[in-house]
Amino acid sequence: MAAETPIDTEQNKTGDSVASAPPDQVDSAKPSPLSGVWGIVVAMVLLATAVYLAYQTMYTVEPTPLDPPPIMYICSETLETFQHKPEVGESIPIDSPFSKKKTGYPAEKCYWTKDGKQKLIPTYVLMNENLGIKKPTICPDCGRLVVPHNPLPPKGTPFATNEDDVIAGRKPAASQPATEN
Numbered sequence: 001m002a003a004e005t006p007i008d009t010e011q012n013k014t015g016d017s018v019a020s021a022p023p024d025q026v027d028s029a030k031p032s033p034l035s036g037v038w039g040i041v042v043a044m045v046l047l048a049t050a051v052y053l054a055y056q057t058m059y060t061v062e063p064t065p066l067d068p069p070p071i072m073y074i075c076s077e078t079l080e081t082f083q084h085k086p087e088v089g090e091s092i093p094i095d096s097p098f099s100k101k102k103t104g105y106p107a108e109k110c111y112w113t114k115d116g117k118q119k120l121i122p123t124y125v126l127m128n129e130n131l132g133i134k135k136p137t138i139c140p141d142c143g144r145l146v147v148p149h150n151p152l153p154p155k156g157t158p159f160a161t162n163e164d165d166v167i168a169g170r171k172p173a174a175s176q177p178a179t180e181n
């Protein structure tokens with residue numbers, strides 16, 4: 001009797017204190033304040049994520065790296081020019097719509113006129129190096145040297161005013177917006 005009673009009471013005390021007191025308090029106390037805080041935190045995280053994703057997509061849509069603008073090509077057989085959008089994995093020369101053969105090369109642009117003025121619509125020039133000719137390329141319109149990534153006439157060069165010079169570029173040049181001036 002003497003030995004049993006203390007053990008019982010101890011068990012009861014510990015059992016009661018563990019079972020009754022903390023769980024009720026914890027259950028009732030924790031959820032109410034934390035659910036409010038967590039609700040705000042979760043909402044803010046979701047909002048921030050949404051804003052970030054929207055922001056990111058807005059700014060990643062514009063410079064799509066695999067969608068270059070069309071550039072002007074020149075057919076080495078007919079010397080006709082045509083616009084074409086470079087594609088990934090495409091090799092040069094490309095199919096020319098004029099010769100129906102692989103004779104299309106990216107054209108270099110010359111904005112000079114014969115008398116040293118600049119024009120809005122360039123002359124599109126077929127580079128000798130594209131044809132394996134190891135001679136400098138000379139612009140057929142103005143007689144100047146044309147190099148890869150041919151530079152524009154320097155700033156301050158007067159613009160050509162007479163129409164022959166302005167439209168001296170080849171036929172499809174009219175469809176090319178003169179944005180590089």
Ligand SMILES: [Zn+2]
Nearest residue numbers: 110112139142
């Ligand atoms: Zn020229």
